[in-house]
Amino acid sequence: MQKEISIKTGMTKIRATFQDPDQTKRLFNNVKGFLLVLLRALILIGVGYVILAPVIGMFVNSISSDTDAYNPMVFVLPQFPTLEKYALVLKRLNYFSVISKDLLYTITLTLLQLFICSMVGYGFARFNFPLKKLLFGCVVVMIVIPSHTIMLPLYMTFRNLDLFGLGRALTGTSGLMGTVIPMYIMTILGTGVRSGLYIYIFNQFFRGLPKEIEEAALVDGCGVWYTYFKIMLRNAMPAVITVAVFSIVWQFNDTFYAKLFLISDQIVISKRISGLAGTIANMDKILVPSIQELYTDAGIILVLLPVLIIYLVLQKYFIEGVERSGIVG
């Protein structure tokens, strides 16, 4: 009895819905909205999978044992998970020593980038001087010119660079090849890895900040440098974080300059990873390519780990920062 009534009321409700054009429209809109949400979710999950698949694959490879590599039944979950790949790779990469050196190198360069590029960006954003437009055009040219155009002259310059004979006096060799000094010199002079882009970002951000803060500081007797350091840079946190993340990631991943300046693979770990398979083949007599690959994957995961952690910690501020920092102008 109860059921009959409920079915009856249900039917009348449905009939009423379809008779009333307003309600029909609402129903239609609800269904459409639901389908759109479903479609969006499907696309996002699909693309997300394409992005994550190689990472998941590498991780799975890095923890699977040799038997798993030969077993065609194993998919995603290795049957005999093991950490022995990591143990060997840690040893062969000389991981902790190299990564700490590399992080020191990357982070000092990042700090220099932040300091120099924010300064230059501030100079362009807040001061009026003759030829400003032309000079800023030069910054854009710097972004656009691929770095390989200037690689040979850079190589030749630093190969023979010996300021006042200091190098010969201290180390007995002239030229800066094989050291990290060229990279530091270039970064200090605002022409490091993608410095042009960072200058551009800072310029856009400083231009968006209200001028009143600076005027107040000036009235209160604050010098230009003090204003820049203590007031503007503090307010530019979103831009600072954006540039910091970009700079850390690109500096850490950079192999172009590392190769060009012959920087030792004791300092730059991303250079070391390409030789890992060979090292393992030579020293541990692991000659099967499909097993070597498991080790390479473990190595890549280890190399990515620090950047990944930095990114995950900063990503919330980072994406907010990009939105607010007027990368867009």
Added chain:
Amino acid sequence: MNRNKKKRLTLLQRRSLMGYLFILPWFVGFILFYVRSLILTGQFAFNKLTIDTVNGGYILDPVGFENFRYAFQVHGTFKQVLTSSVLNMLVDVPLIIFFSLFMAMLLNKKFPGRAIVRAIFFLPVLLNSSAITAAMEMSRQMMNGGVSTQAAEMAASGTANLAFSIDYLVDMFMNLGLPASLVEYIEAAVGRINDIIAASGIQIIIFIAALQSIPGSMYEVAKIEGATGYETFWKVTFPMVMPHIITNVVYTIVDSFTESDVVNLAYDTAFNEFNYGLSSVFSLVSTVVTCVILVVICGAIQKRTFYYN
């Protein structure tokens, strides 16, 4: 006298001096490393460069256009590599731009888990190091060798798995009477989906930022005037995003060129074959080609761009 004059600089003059001071480090670097290097690259291209091992310098023998002649008439792969790089770039740029705009629009809406999804979408930028891609490429090739099925399936999920169904779809569209070139283009695009996604991390972020900067009142007006979603996109969103499309096109072209085969060829020619003059020619020619493409494309877009401010 002179000193008095110096003290009497106006505030504006002092400010402009300060401005020069602020940009000084960059300016020195730009002159030293960019302007000087560009001139030197040009000079190397017209000379035969030998490294002087005794004095630690280099010796230049002028050879005129010999290097250029060699690059274009004798060298085996240069022309081929250059054209394939340019073609790849021309195919990729529109795909990357549209894909990233589409993704940015999806990611700009509010939905649960948005932060995680955004974090994932920026991940390719982290993974885009040449060393890592080289290793990944190597392992991919090995995976295709066939021993480890699980990994092959992972790596090839974009292409190999779908091979059958792609053929099927291609046939279907061909039979529908779509132009063959269009179908092939789309087929190629689907095959490169991995590359395209990997290359569009930054572009997505730039577009998200652009979308956020569109004032909400514009959408309100459009809604009150009775515009449909489709109309709103073409009349409000697209024109407002247009200036950033130029930014993204420039970024994409430069990025794809710095990772193209021409760069590797120039590097190998210089540091493995020690033919510095030829390498300079490669760099110079590819840079000029890039710049011409940039100017042409940006000019074409700029004409149709609407600037809100």
